[in-house]
Amino acid sequence: xxxxxxxxxxxxxxxxxxxxxxxxxxxxxxxxxxxxxxxxxxxxxxxxxxxxxxxxxxxxxxxxxxxxxxxxxxxxxxxxxxxxxxxxxxx
Numbered sequence: 001x002x003x004x005x006x007x008x009x010x011x012x013x014x015x016x017x018x019x020x021x022x023x024x025x026x027x028x029x030x031x032x033x034x035x036x037x038x039x040x041x042x043x044x045x046x047x048x049x050x051x052x053x054x055x056x057x058x059x060x061x062x063x064x065x066x067x068x069x070x071x072x073x074x075x076x077x078x079x080x081x082x083x084x085x086x087x088x089x090x091x
Contacts (some may be wrong), residue, residue, distance in 0.1 A: 004035035015043035057083040
């Protein structure tokens with residue numbers, strides 16, 4: 001139905017949600033929320049105090065998913081090769 005991955009970031013206290021994908025027929029059924037919650041639980045258990053991710057500009061469905069799970073834009077932006085916004089949540 002979907003998959004997500006989390007890992008270390010550049011900081012010993014911060015993890016990264018590095019990928020998330022839900023098959024199209026399963027979207028809108030809470031699968032993405034459960035995957036995000038699983039990565040957050042892993043990060044907390046592993047001793048991280050924050051999780052970061054990057055979301056592509058215009059991907060409003062993904063950004064809404066992350067916001068529902070406590071993520072907020074940090075103000076960091078990258079523009080190469082496409083515009084992406086950093087988001088974070090404190091655990």
